Amino acid sequence: MTTPFLQIRNIRKAYGDVTAVNDVTLDIAQGEFMTFLGPSGSGKSTTLYILAGLQNPTSGDILLDGRTLLDTPPHKRNIGMVFQRYTLFPHLSVGENIAFPLRVRRKPKAEVDAAVRRALKLVRLEGFEDRMPAKMSGGQQQRVALARALAYDPPVLLMDEPLSALDKKLREEIQYEIRRIHQETGVTILYVTHDQEEALRLSDRIAVFSKGVIDQVGTGTELYANPATRFVAEFIGDSDFLKGRIEATDGKSADIRIGEHLILPAVSVHGSARPGNEAAVMLRPERLTLSSTPVSTAGSLAATVKDVTFLGNNTHVLTETATQEVLSVRLPFGHEAAGSLRPGQPVWVSWDSSSAHAFCT
Amino acid sequence: MSAVTETTAAGNSERARGTSGWAYALPALLLLLIFFVVPVVGLLLRSVLEPEPGLGNYATLFGSSTYLRIFLNTFMVSAVVTALSVVIGFPVAWMLAIMPSRWASVVFAILLLSMWTNLLARTYAWMVLLQRTGVINKTLMNLGLIDQPLALVNNLVGVTIGMTYIMLPFVILPLRGVIKAIDPAILQAASLCGATRWQCLTRVLIPLALPGVAAGALMVFVMSLGYFVTPALLGGTANMMLAEMIAQFVQSLVNWGMGGAAAFVLLVVTLCIYGIQLRLFGAGRLGQGA
Structure with a gap:
């Protein structure tokens, strides 16, 4: 059997007496859209932050292409991330925001410009290069954040409830965009949400988190037709x-x-x-x-x-x-x-x- | 502490509300007129009228190398004090902004206590520390780092050290507010974008904190230009600063004309610097929302 693309191995995260994530193990295939679904405090975001390197697990391992990621600091993991809050750099224009990851990698100017143009086209914001983030709507800001996270072609894109601050109609519109971008780029996406409808709409597979453990992993249909626990049955549908x-x-x-x-x-x-x-x-x-x-x-x-x-x-x-x-x-x-x-x-x-x-x- | 930013914000909202509230501002305007505008105009008039009408006082002031040297000293010391306050104050403000609030309040208390302690007492304390037989020189000599005591007092070095110490809170307090308002997630995002710690600092944190740096630096620079007590006590007679010169004109020489001219030059310079700062950082030029 070939090595799975991304492996989460027995990850545990404890804060003092509180265990936020308890022995989570999951394999993710290349190009897969995997959603961590669960209520707040179920450990889904913590698991994502451990993947990003913004938190360290108490024990366990993360392997990308068979190699551990844990000894790589966040800025060298080459992972893209879109946050729940708006995290565009307020002092930089849209174009400069998207160029940021390439500039800190000291890429030549022509390459940076081309990548910015490509990323803006991907999120359908051509012509917004010179706009300042404060002058954009929440939905546009999250699309720029998505463009920034994809500008350097990361193998894995992490998304931590990126649409939770938006209203329902806009949320559905951007969900559709995210699906299209996933199909166009083939990037592996790990998506955190507490919204079952969002999870069903976007994902190839869903991992349902409850109290720090994964109750069940499967396609939306599998989870709905054959829930493994009462929690999954209640949470989905x-x-x-x-x-x-x-x-x-x-x-x-x-x-x-x-x-x-x-x-x-x-x-x-x-x-x-x-x-x-x-x-x-x-x-x-x-x-x-x-x-x-x-x-x-x-x-x-x-x-x-x-x-x-x-x-x-x-x-x-x-x-x-x-x-x-x-x-x-x-x-x-x-x-x-x-x-x-x-x-x-x-x-x-x-x-x-x-x-x-x-x-x- | 961020008096500068507050006044600009108040000015903006005043403009937004239109001019209907003018009458309510009248008492305050009257107060300003009587206690601020009139004396300043009086001083200006004396500088051009005494001892005889004309710009003679200004000609003397700018024509003499002694006076120009005092201006130069004042600007140099103020610039160095401002730079040192920012360089030392930035990390302290940063630390205050991110450390657990229990510890931050301890550091805060220390800062405030030092600010509330009598200025003269603090300046004399530096005199004792910096003198030839003071703790600093003794320690350095005992460590074998120097053979001769360093001249740390009665010169501009002493003035710079003493004033930097006194000015630090005026940088730290507004800067802490600005840094605290920066969402830590923005720095996490920068880090995931591939920025090293150094790049996060220079490309994200410092640019975002710049309005706070500017506000603190302006306050320190302007206060330093007119500072009297510390230069008078820690400085030498050879290297006078502007405030000392004005005091001497008025107190010893009873020359209100020259004193007024010097004070007026100081005021104009201060207003110019304030104007430049407003141009560069005023009215939310960085578009950071509120």
């Missing part, structure tokens, strides 16, 4: 949870009892599954349907409609089961039940058991 108890299990799937009467057969199970253990059964709201009679081929629960909200392409129905558990259901536009639902109405909530996942603690 909407989810419903039902309390249950394991009746029988072979370790991979289990029969799970919900309430008095219902047993869900062969639900794929994660965590320490042993008969008698409690399990949380995860269902996706758009995989649930409503009907007036139980559906025999799948799991079904009796419930009462609490609230109905029409949202255009789908209708959001809040239901409560007999055991006071809330299930939210998303019915596509045109679903036969959607029009006639009223709060207080008894219904049967049904699902295909292959879409259920159980998590044991």
